[in-house]
Amino acid sequence: MDYKKIVFVIGVWAIIWVPAAEASQSQEQSPGVVSEAKAIATGLDKDFQKARESFLKKDLKDSAAVIRKGAAYFNSLEGQAQEKGKQTFLTSQKELRNLADRVEKGAVRSVTEIDRTFARASHALARYHYQMAKESWAMKETAKTGQELEAAGTHLEGAVKQARGKAESSAGPVIQETRLLAGKLLQGAGWVNAEVENGIKALGVEIDKVGEKVDAARNR
Numbered sequence: 001m002d003y004k005k006i007v008f009v010i011g012v013w014a015i016i017w018v019p020a021a022e023a024s025q026s027q028e029q030s031p032g033v034v035s036e037a038k039a040i041a042t043g044l045d046k047d048f049q050k051a052r053e054s055f056l057k058k059d060l061k062d063s064a065a066v067i068r069k070g071a072a073y074f075n076s077l078e079g080q081a082q083e084k085g086k087q088t089f090l091t092s093q094k095e096l097r098n099l100a101d102r103v104e105k106g107a108v109r110s111v112t113e114i115d116r117t118f119a120r121a122s123h124a125l126a127r128y129h130y131q132m133a134k135e136s137w138a139m140k141e142t143a144k145t146g147q148e149l150e151a152a153g154t155h156l157e158g159a160v161k162q163a164r165g166k167a168e169s170s171a172g173p174v175i176q177e178t179r180l181l182a183g184k185l186l187q188g189a190g191w192v193n194a195e196v197e198n199g200i201k202a203l204g205v206e207i208d209k210v211g212e213k214v215d216a217a218r219n220r
Helices: 003-023 036-056 058-076 085-106 113-138 142-162 173-187 193-217
Strands: none
Touching: 003 142, 036 058, 036 142, 058 113, 085 113, 085 142, 113 173, 113 193, 142 173, 142 193, 173 193
């Protein structure tokens, strides 16, 4: 995995999303800590929400433009993913681009289609950052592990929200614990190995649960 390329990709998108994330930093996050991966995850979630709101206001051109921005982000990460993850990114990118085209043409009749597409995209990113967190922890890169856990938790939260009740589960408490653990890792203190390993495992289990529900809604 070429981490220099990953850092470059994250840096480019952080220019767009970091300022907004810093302005709206939640109390759940450790004070003074806003990782770029977290900022991007938050920014993408806000973009998905904006696209949804524009669709409901019948501003189809704006909605489509924001959806394409999300597709472009998947394209930027595609080269960094492992083979299985790469195919998932290709699928998400294609789904988002197709959705944008259909929204712009007025062919999407229900916001449910938008929600389900966004939920699958957010879930794909949650899994990607979870895998990155596992790899980073195996290499004992604690700060990188914290960044990836933070991003994974944020994308998972987005997937649950975008599923609009189709993916309700125990995700809330796991996401909260993930954020607390990520904060400790980013600060470099207050954690022990077993806590990190158990936290990563718990997040993976929850990502699988949400994934099953998000995928089950694909053809409904």
